[in-house]
Amino acid sequence: MQMTFKFSIVTVLSCTILSACTLLKAGDSSIQLKPAASTLLNQCDQLSKFNYPHTAITSARMVASGGLTNAGQPVSEHCLVSGQMNRRISSIDGETYAIGFEMRLPIDWRGRFLYQANGGTDGFIVTADGGASLGSGGVLRNGLQLGFAVISSDAGHNASQNPLFGRDPQARLDYGYQAIGSLTPMAKALIKAAYGKEPDRSYIAGTSNGGRQALVAASRYPEHYDGILANAPGIYMPRASVANLSHVKRWDSVASTRVVNGLPDYESSLPMAERQLIASAILERCDALDGMVDGLVQDTEACRSAFNLNRDIPTCKANRDGTCLSAEQKNVINAVYAPVKLPNGEQFYPGFPYDPGIAHPGWGEWKFRNSVRTARNPVSVGFIFSTPPSSDLTLAKDTSRAALFALNFNFEIEMPKIFATDNVYKESGMSFMSPPNATQLDRLRQRGGKIIVVHGTADPIFSIDDTAAWYRGLDVHHGGQANRFARFFPIPGMGHSRGGPATDQFDALSALVDWVEYGKAPDQIFATVRGTGNPGGLNPDIPSNWPSHRSRPLCPYPLVARYQSGDKELAASYACVR
Incomplete structure (x- = not known):
């Protein structure tokens, strides 16, 4: 049976601008909190x-x-x-x-x-x-x-x-x-x-580590907050950082340029021209799956089987020239997109879905440069998440040392440190960084609290598959009715927190207020591109052939924005369906 939600003039006018919402279904036992009152x-x-x-x-x-x-x-x-x-x-x-x-x-x-x-x-x-x-x-x-x-x-x-x-x-x-x-x-x-x-009402909102903090508040401090807004949450951030470092040796094995300004150039493993080649192939296979060819892959799940890197990208017979990938590159890319597993075969961190957002610059920032040039991943794992922290203080001061740490990262030796404690560090990195019992948010739900999570499908550091797994676990724990107090909105094409070829401008905070204080559950969130003339600033990752007025509905997982009829550039022409 197909589930459909569409914009209507009545719905839009009854809700806060830029949010699309409906009243909670009859019989929902959630407590309805009273609206906040103004004062001077x-x-x-x-x-x-x-x-x-x-x-x-x-x-x-x-x-x-x-x-x-x-x-x-x-x-x-x-x-x-x-x-x-x-x-x-x-x-x-x-x-x-x-x-x-x-x-x-x-x-x-x-x-x-x-x-x-x-x-x-x-x-x-x-x-x-x-x-x-x-x-x-x-x-x-x-x-x-x-x-x-x-x-x-x-x-x-x-x-x-x-x-x-x-x-x-x-x-x-x-x-x-x-x-x-x-x-x-x-x-x-x-x-x-x-x-x-x-x-009268309290909210917490954040993106990336801030998104993690928002979900931590939902778990640890539910009595203090009525509304939780988390974007690109690093729910299990230490795992994500370790997983990223575990791939550095793979990228190094196919790098075409070994050193730039004294540091490894891992971006030469998969430079922009080759990422654009992959993005084009993904669009060729997956763009039309939502009923409209528009440069967006809305149906991420269907794309998993529709696109195959080995089949859909030419294999180089000679030198790499931007029109093909070497067989070695394909092995590395497939491994990076696959889940990271422990030696016993247990999953340590989920993989990533293929998405045309691979071609935006931020993808390379997180996959390559944050392991070397900014050293964000090495120093986070080395000093903040591991017990005991690294004794090599030069990691924090010398990027070449951090780059060497990344290249020589031994997963089996370093990974257990994020779970370790000792007499000084009595909470492990995974303990103090993660929301405890992240899928068991009974206290927040029982007092009428609400959660909105948004996450880009092209996020290269915090996998949207991890967020989807969290939401499915939340739904199981809450008897298949998690959507009565929590909703998760994937954002096609968006990278980490914002950017990428995506409709990444939206007002989820007002949608959350409408839900918390007025009982209007967000069945869609209205989103636009940031094209030329946008007062909030231009998104440079928007393709040149996208009109600056393009809008789309962001749909609650697992629904997909599918074209119905009308102007293909307007959100009202799409419905959130299975």
Whole structure:
């Protein structure tokens, strides 16, 4: 039986702009939370005297309208509060640590709190406007513009301590989850001091590591949050990083250029011209599976059997020239896309689906350069996720040493370290980085909380197959009814967090608010490209023949956006069906 959901004028007008939604089905036993209520800011400068345990406010001042802008529009006047929590000196490395934060409080507050979970290895207090956390490319209205009180933090260490903060056990825990646990009640108390009441509704949103943090909050702190928004979540980030490093030797075996500027050039293993060759072949086999040839592969599942790298890409008979792949390359690519397995055959980390987004520059950034030139994967595994952390401090200072660590990475020796503990590091990397019992979110569900997860099908570092497996496990645990409180939206063509040949501009936060506070479950999320003239900024990965007004519905897994009738460039011409 085919399940179909389409836009209607009534539905669109009844929901927040840019979200598509319907009322929860009759008989749903979920608690319906009440909508938040607006109020005005009572004070700002006086918040410098805010008193909370282990907290020091360093400044509190008003920021004039236009002091921040987003998508070419001024952000309204608001209060900016900066401070620190839990300042201490480490007995391990002698460094001074603290959880640095800033909060931005709008004058006209809508009664909502947003924890802005940040990406990467953190260490930066990015502007607390709720934009960077939303995961959409070029977000047109950020959380501050939507009337949220927003907090951003460095997760317990500063940039100069990256990645060596991983030697300090408490800094590890703060980065993994405890900064959220410390900051959240403090932020709500500060909001009460500013407005005369705590937030009516609380949300956490983030992308990449921030998406992981959002799901950690769903698991560890469900009593603190009503809505969870996670983009490209590294649910089991240490596994993903180890899996990525396990492929470096494979890429090295087919690299055509060994060294560039003193470092290995693994991107020569599969340069852009060859990735474009693969993308074209994927489109040839899979583009029409959704009923429309448009440069997007909506039916990722059907594409798994429709596309075959060995069959559909010519094998070079002589030198590589961008029109073929060598037999050795094909073996390597197939291995990289396949699940990583333990010696006993058990799956360690899922594989990746073939997607035309392989041709966008960010794919190479994560598959190649972050293992060598930026050294992000080697130092994360070496210092933050492993027990004990590496004793070779040069890994953090010398990219050539990090590149050597990646090339010589021994999976069977290094992999167990992310599960290990000792007398100093009493939680393993997998423990402090992962949401415990990630598929068992009964406490959040029972109190009416909701989750939206979005993930690009072309993400090269955190596999969308891992997120899909998490959602299936969630559905099994919750009796086949996970969609009553959690929905997962794959984004065709999108790379890690944003970009790629994709409709990557959308407003999932408003869709989440509609669901949490008004019971309007998102059966689609309206998404657009970021073409020429887009106020949120151009996505350079958009093919030149895509019109700048292209829109598509993002469909909840496992439904697929299939063409029905009408203008092929408009979301209303597509339906989310099996």
